[in-house]
Amino acid sequence: MTSAPLALPxxxxxxxxxAAQQALVYAEFVRVGFINTLAYRLRYYTGIVTxxxxxxxxxxxxxxxYAHSQRIEGFDFxxxxxxxxxxWMIRSxxxxxxxxxLAEQVVEGKLAMDLIKPVNVQAMYLxxxxxxxxxxxxLLTLPTVIILFTVYPLxxxxxxxxxxxxxxxSSLSFFIVAGINFAVGTLAIRLKSIxxxxxxxxxxxxxxxxxxxxxxxxxHAFQAAFAYxxxxxxxxxxxxxxxGKLNGVFILRALGIQFFWVVALISLGDGMWRWSxxxxxxxxx
Amino acid sequence: xxxxxxVKDLCKDFRTFxxxxxxxxxxxNLFVRDRITVRAVDRVSFSIERGEMVGYIGANxxxxxxxxxxxxxxxxxxxxxxxxxxxxxxRDRRKYTKELGVVFGQRTQLWWDIAVVESFxxxxxxxxxxxxxxxxxxxxxSEILSVKDYLYTPVRKLSLGERMRxxxxxxxxxxxxxxxxxxPTIGLDVVAKDHIREFLKEVNRVSRxxxxxxxxxxxxxxxxxxxxxxxxxxxxxxxxxxxxxxARHARYNQVKFLLKDRSxxxxxxxxxxxxxxxxxxxxxTYVMRFDRAKHSTAEVIRSLVNRLEVKDIxxxxxxxxxxxxxxxxxxxxxx
Numbered sequence: 103m104t105s106a107p108l109a110l111p112x113x114x115x116x117x118x119x120x121a122a123q124q125a126l127v128y129a130e131f132v133r134v135g136f137i138n139t140l141a142y143r144l145r146y147y148t149g150i151v152t153x154x155x156x157x158x159x160x161x162x163x164x165x166x167x168y169a170h171s172q173r174i175e176g177f178d179f180x181x182x183x184x185x186x187x188x189x190w191m192i193r194s195x196x197x198x199x200x201x202x203x204l205a206e207q208v209v210e211g212k213l214a215m216d217l218i219k220p221v222n223v224q225a226m227y228l229x230x231x232x233x234x235x236x237x238x239x240x241l242l243t244l245p246t247v248i249i250l251f252t253v254y255p256l257x258x259x260x261x262x263x264x265x266x267x268x269x270x271x272s273s274l275s276f277f278i279v280a281g282i283n284f285a286v287g288t289l290a291i292r293l294k295s296i297x298x299x300x301x302x303x304x305x306x307x308x309x310x311x312x313x314x315x316x317x318x319x320x321x322h323a324f325q326a327a328f329a330y331x332x333x334x335x336x337x338x339x340x341x342x343x344x345x346g347k348l349n350g351v352f353i354l355r356a357l358g359i360q361f362f363w364v365v366a367l368i369s370l371g372d373g374m375w376r377w378s379x380x381x382x383x384x385x386x387x
Numbered sequence: 388x389x390x391x392x393x394v395k396d397l398c399k400d401f402r403t404f405x406x407x408x409x410x411x412x413x414x415x416n417l418f419v420r421d422r423i424t425v426r427a428v429d430r431v432s433f434s435i436e437r438g439e440m441v442g443y444i445g446a447n448x449x450x451x452x453x454x455x456x457x458x459x460x461x462x463x464x465x466x467x468x469x470x471x472x473x474x475x476x477x478r479d480r481r482k483y484t485k486e487l488g489v490v491f492g493q494r495t496q497l498w499w500d501i502a503v504v505e506s507f508x509x510x511x512x513x514x515x516x517x518x519x520x521x522x523x524x525x526x527x528x529s530e531i532l533s534v535k536d537y538l539y540t541p542v543r544k545l546s547l548g549e550r551m552r553x554x555x556x557x558x559x560x561x562x563x564x565x566x567x568x569x570x571p572t573i574g575l576d577v578v579a580k581d582h583i584r585e586f587l588k589e590v591n592r593v594s595r596x597x598x599x600x601x602x603x604x605x606x607x608x609x610x611x612x613x614x615x616x617x618x619x620x621x622x623x624x625x626x627x628x629x630x631x632x633x634a635r636h637a638r639y640n641q642v643k644f645l646l647k648d649r650s651x652x653x654x655x656x657x658x659x660x661x662x663x664x665x666x667x668x669x670x671x672t673y674v675m676r677f678d679r680a681k682h683s684t685a686e687v688i689r690s691l692v693n694r695l696e697v698k699d700i701x702x703x704x705x706x707x708x709x710x711x712x713x714x715x716x717x718x719x720x721x722x
Binding site: 123126127131133134138140141142211212213214215219220221222382 | 401456459460461462463477480481482483484485487489491494495496498500501505506508509512513514515541
């Protein structure tokens with residue numbers, strides 16, 4: 103399932119064995135991305151603490167907000183707490199640093215090393231990030247889930263079906279974020295220094311994805327606009343599925359739109375790459 | 388058979404912005420930027436036959452790295468044509484790089500934090516190397532480059548020399564017919580350099596791999612290449628056999644000699660005259676340098692042994708560095 107969107111940009115009309123070989127190449131990038139992350143194990147131990155602190159901060163904030171009301175925008179306190187905690191749990195594996203990696207490669211003049219390999223650069227970045235996310239799922243997400251469920255009164259998923267749909271949905275979140283990050287990262291090729299831009303994107307993504315506040319808390323005009331953007335499909339939609347606020351055909355529709363955004367964003371990144379790569383200048387030597 | 392690399396009228400322009408000086412200049416820069424175009428490579432043409440080892444040299448900023456980056460498909464030429472191994476590098480990048488080996492001495496294509504062998508395994512898949520070929524080549528590299536000792540070490544823990552060996556092995560794992568080396572010996576000690584040169588010779592001999600290398604160390608060229616291309620300020624100054632370059636551009640010969648004892652030092656003035664200079668190397672060793680057009684070596688030696696008591700004499704060609712330096716200065720015009 104996970105490798106299908108990956109292969110999209112790189113496999114137009116080839117015979118099957120060549121396609122299989124291609125898949126194998128990118129699977130190898132996933133593997134190396136996974137073991138490369140081992141070198142940074144320590145970072146993830148501290149990550150567990152960081153995520154716990156984030157959720158705890160929001161626990162106290164929302165507790166204060168809910169002190170005088172039972173329900174806000176259809177969420178009771180237990181739901182909002184679960185909403186925030188589950189949002190951070192999935193964030194711990196769907197996020198990636200493709201944008202920063204790409205920007206760093208450009209600034210340090212290392213993009214040359216990506217280009218001398220006979221691979222689709224976008225697929226390579228996505229595959230490496232996928233390997234890293236798979237690693238984090240085990241080393242960061244799992245312990246975070248256990249700790250948060252132990253410490254806070256979080257609700258379980260609405261049903262097994264909801265959980266499975268939620269799992270699929272949050273996997274697609276990875277590809278949406280990866281698609282956005284690669285596309286934004288390619289801007290570094292033309293603009294060179296995009297650190298400010300990346301920072302802005304980071305905060306925008308946290309806010310518009312619904313990680314900090316549910317989208318239904320935004321003014322209606324915003325909500326209407328968000329419906330046509332990919333951001334709420336990163337966090338808001340998967341967590342609504344978890345909570346059972348989306349059901350039946352609406353779940354399928356949400357997954358369908360997510361899948362559409364995955365394809366659209368990966369195509370956008372592919373186009374951005376083509377547009378930028380003719381303008382590559384390698385800095386330093 | 389057509390040449391493996393054919394470059395015709397290759398040009399590369401970089402557009403950059405002129406920065407104004409001072410505080411007011413910085414403020415102006417925010418609103419108006421002057422575009423300037425810098426031509427890094429200017430109508431360079433050459434062709435290289437299969438199996439050749441060619442040295443591509445030039446001062447810093449001469450345009451050699453830019454050329455290599457166009458040849459490897461990283462940069463798109465502004466104008467001109469490159470056909471390499473039957474491909475247009477930037478256009479057919481993925482097909483072309485599949486049959487290409489590249490080493491940038493200042494960078495590594497290996498994964499920094501994981502064991503070298505994991506990078507090799509990744510390359511095995513990327514280049515679709517069969518198990519048999521992979522094992523066999525790894526065996527050969529282990530022996531000649533002695534990479535075996537560091538296969539299970541993360542790259543960040545390797546010394547520069549060890550890393551360079553692994554990078555070379557990585558670039559040749561798929562046995563490419565064409566190999567580009569951008570300063571492969573930069574920063575290496577004498578032993579490591581020698582190791583790498585021997586390996587490259589062996590690869591060229593056994594697999595007839597075509598090698599184009601840039602370097603600042605001209606002894607690399609003397610050891611490895613019979614042909615040399617000199618570029619400066621984007622233009623080709625010389626393209627030909629190393630021996631030809633020496634014949635055409637060497638102006639001086641050198642005679643190094645060892646005096647019999649100290650008493651001879653005071654009489655050195657007698658041998659230096661019109662067009663013959665004499666420099667001290669150490670207490671008793673001196674070197675005379677003279678214009679080949681004005682004096683014959685035999686004549687210089689005769690006058691030397693007639694006037695001084697000399698123990699040893701060595702006749703030397705002008706060092707290649709000197710010749711190349713002169714070519715830079717004169718712009719390649721024959722002396």
